[in-house]
Amino acid sequence: MxxxxxxxxxxxxxxxxxxxxxxxxxxxxxxxxxxxxxxxxxxxxxxxxxxxxxxSDWVEWNGGECPVHEDAIIEYRLRNSMFSIKGFRAKHLQWNHHNNRSDIVAYRIIADQDSCKTR
Structure with a gap:
């Protein structure tokens, strides 16, 4: 059930x-x-x-180079949490995976789309 x-x-x-x-x-x-x-x-x-x-706004992330413009303001989820964290610039985050709890597993852009273009 x-x-x-x-x-x-x-x-x-x-x-x-x-x-x-x-x-x-x-x-x-x-x-x-x-x-x-x-x-x-x-x-x-x-x-x-x-x-x-x-x-539907969330993008699954499997690690690698930052997928968005470095100044994009994003919300993200970590492997160890059901909760999201928002309000950080992409350039300040660790996008590569190290197979630990702090890996980013999903993200979405929350700032103006014109200033946050995908690479």
Whole structure:
């Protein structure tokens, strides 16, 4: 079971426990469950679309010479982190890989595109 399915199952169980405590009829519980499931699926779909848009800006990086203009302001991700770091000029970063936690594995340009042309 993936994380999203587990969260949905836990939320549904909480709804069922609450419905039992307040003594709702099985018909009301079924109607609420369907409404809840529809709302949850709609929200998950919306989140997926937002994540795809954000993720589409990222360029996977396998190491080598700096891939952008040295004065480009970028955001980057390191091998050891799910979080990104932003606001650094490309020339101040280590672009080569050394097979350690601090290797840059993805980047995206966050400054004006005119001043950040790809080499």
């Amino acid at each position: 993936n994380d999203r399915a587990m969260i949905a199952a836990m939320a549904m169980q909480g709804l069922m426990e609450w419905a039992y405590e307040v003594d709702l009829s099985p018909v009301h519980v079924a109607e609420m469950s369907v409404t809840f499931a529809d709302a949850l699926l709609a929200e998950l779909s919306k989140t997926d679309q937002q994540n795809k848009k954000v993720e």
